[in-house]
Amino acid sequence: MRVKYFAWVRERIGKDEDDFEPPAEVRTVGELIGWLAQRDDNYAAAFERPQVIRAAIDQCHVQADAPIAGAREVALFPPMTGG
Amino acid sequence: MAAPVTIRIQDADFDIAAEIDALSHGRSEIGAVVSFTGLCRGRDDGREVAALTLEHYPGMAEAEIRRHVDTALARWPLSAVTVIHRVGRLVPGDRIVLVVTASAHRQAAFAAAEFLMDYLKAHAPFWKRQERADGSAWVEAHQHDDAAAARWEKQ
Numbered sequence: 742m743r744v745k746y747f748a749w750v751r752e753r754i755g756k757d758e759d760d761f762e763p764p765a766e767v768r769t770v771g772e773l774i775g776w777l778a779q780r781d782d783n784y785a786a787a788f789e790r791p792q793v794i795r796a797a798i799d800q801c802h803v804q805a806d807a808p809i810a811g812a813r814e815v816a817l818f819p820p821m822t823g824g
Numbered sequence: 825m826a827a828p829v830t831i832r833i834q835d836a837d838f839d840i841a842a843e844i845d846a847l848s849h850g851r852s853e854i855g856a857v858v859s860f861t862g863l864c865r866g867r868d869d870g871r872e873v874a875a876l877t878l879e880h881y882p883g884m885a886e887a888e889i890r891r892h893v894d895t896a897l898a899r900w901p902l903s904a905v906t907v908i909h910r911v912g913r914l915v916p917g918d919r920i921v922l923v924v925t926a927s928a929h930r931q932a933a934f935a936a937a938e939f940l941m942d943y944l945k946a947h948a949p950f951w952k953r954q955e956r957a958d959g960s961a962w963v964e965a966h967q968h969d970d971a972a973a974a975r976w977e978k979q
Contacts, residue, residue, distance in 0.1 A: 747881055748951035749962045800884035802947065816881060816949075820965030823878070823885075823909065823950025824862055824921050824941060 742809070744773075746787070747818035750794065753787035763809070770796045771805035773815065788817075795820055827897055830906040831889050833880060838908045838922055847904040848926055854903045856930040858937040860923045866916030868963075874955040876963075878911045878920070881949035885909070892943040896925070899939070900932035907940065909950065939976050946973035 745758045767776045771791070778788035788794060796803050797816040809815060830847070832838075840859060848854050864876050893905050906924040914920060923940045927933040944950075952963040 745881070747949065748879055748953070797881070797884055797949070800881075800887050802888075816884065818881070818949065819951065819962065821945075821947065821949055822952045822963040822965050823880070823948045824945035824969075 743814045745816040750787045754783050770807050827902050828904045829893050832908045835912040847906050854926045855928045856933040857926045858933040860937050860941050862921040864914045864916050864918045875915045877913045877953045879951045880911050884949050888948050896936045900936045902927050942972040945969040
């Protein structure tokens with residue numbers, strides 16, 4: 742599974758994407774964020790306020806309780822500020 | 825005929841008159857064209873802004889704009905829609921975003937343009953970083969942008 746990061750999430754982690762096979766107990770986007778936050782200090786800093794992180798699966802917005810099974814691409818990013 | 829839709833994400837500036845002409849030329853059923861242009865401000869929250877850098881999620885940004893355009897097409901009798909969003913580094917006065925909607929009558933064109941801008945601000949995957957005298961920082965999302973998008977769900 743490819744995991745992509747944008748804006749300050751990308752900057753804090755220090756890269757724009759990863760390829761992971763998360764363990765089976767990581768079932769939802771929210772659980773993926775919690776799992777990533779334990780990897781190292783950079784990931785912990787990126788996900789220190791998990792409630793503000795927005796997510797997309799295969800380029801569609803999803804909520805934190807969305808299952809990640811079968812996802813090709815998960816993206817994690819701050820609230821959007823375009824326009 | 826399905827309404828023509830143009831969606832572009834680009835570094836380059838756009839020409840508003842040329843975009844309006846491209847969408848309405850030879851279409852005598854169009855009686856109203858509304859355009860919204862968003863510009864880079866030189867001040868934000870009382871602080872001077874030297875430049876903005878816009879980042880986006882390639883692929884999803886286009887897809888998300890398309891989803892909102894499709895919603896607008898289902899909701900209003902539109903003849904054509906153009907959305908252009910710039911990315912990269914922009915300075916005060918630069919154009920950032922263009923939404924053009926065309927319809928037989930003005931009400932649909934006005935409403936759809938406002939709807940599209942409210943949704944783009946809240947849901948399209950773009951992020952702004954500001955360069956200021958005291959350093960550079962990511963722009964915080966505004967609660968009122970979410971509220972502006974949400975009000976269209978009640979109507």
